[in-house]
Amino acid sequence: MKPVLVRLEPLTIGTVIVSDVADPRGRLLVKAPVPLDEALKDLLRQHGVREVFIEDRRKGGEESEKVLQSEREMLLRRLAFLGDGHAEKALKTLLIETIEKFYTELTE
């Protein structure tokens, strides 16, 4: 399975990080593979790490549903400045459809 970059925040404890994580200055923080626990999550947060590599699961399951849900929420937030005019609404729909399709296929 290939690794995929996902947001750290919604990941549940126990998810395995599959790629070494460095801080923004490039110093190694943690060696992969390593299962995520609360202390590690805190450490990564403190060093400004927002995203980590996990295995790309195509079988779905609780983890990918959470990732999907979090992506959906973030996406809606990012599109909140697009107004209610016809063109802006149509664009919003296109962006949501395309991005959701991408993540659904990724986590299936």
Added chain:
Amino acid sequence: MADEDYHEIFENFERKNGFSAVPEVVSDVLFTLDSDRASLGEIAEIIKRDPGLSANIMKYANSGAYLLSKSLSSVDQAIRVIGMKPLKGLCLAIPVFERYGHVAGVRETWLHSRATSMACSILAKAIKFPEPDVAETAGLLHDIGKLVLAVATAKFFQSQIMIADSRDRDADWRQEKRLLGFNHCFIGAWFARKFNLPQILIEGILWHHEFEKSSYGRDLACLTFIGDQMAVAVGKEHPDFVFVEPGIVRALNHLRIDDRLLREVLTECLGRVARMAA
């Protein structure tokens, strides 16, 4: 525009050794690239004199910016993949973003800039833009002015990060103009001018949020803006403003990008960004 104020910001950036972040060899690289008779081999030799820059260029080339069948293991290979034209922008951007990676918002701006560069390059190829290399560089450097703000006006920049997702605010560039008297586009253009980047690139950086104001490089400015907004849409947002701007509708119309094309480009962009190394 308040002249004294932005001079102060530039001075402050220089006081913080902003430009010493650009290694010595970069001026040799820029000089050689400008001389028109440079070869990739020659450039590689100059870059190899600086192990830090060499390592960072290889890291960049291997980080998902290019479609590779296997990872690159030498500076020569990396430079061949990057190509002559984008090198200039890269040699400027990589060291400064690296040097200030610890400053709040800089790492996110770097990720956003890399994603924008990818989006611009995908978009340029899709619409057969005559200079895809210039589009790629414009994407990489479009927000370099934000880096200067993050370093030279750290307090201001942090205050903007704090309200990055507030719905009760203006877009970053409008907010900067209102509160500082100028914005990151203006500072970015100054940076590009200082390093002798081509005029078209300076225009692209200067007008990436107001492409209609550009007389000389309107299409590039517009393309850069769409790339910028696509990067935001796929999750590589600005640290100080997380939203997609409504102006994207006008920009898509200007370059006649229809729904089918937009879906295609966006999907490719999503795939590439998902594979982008942190």
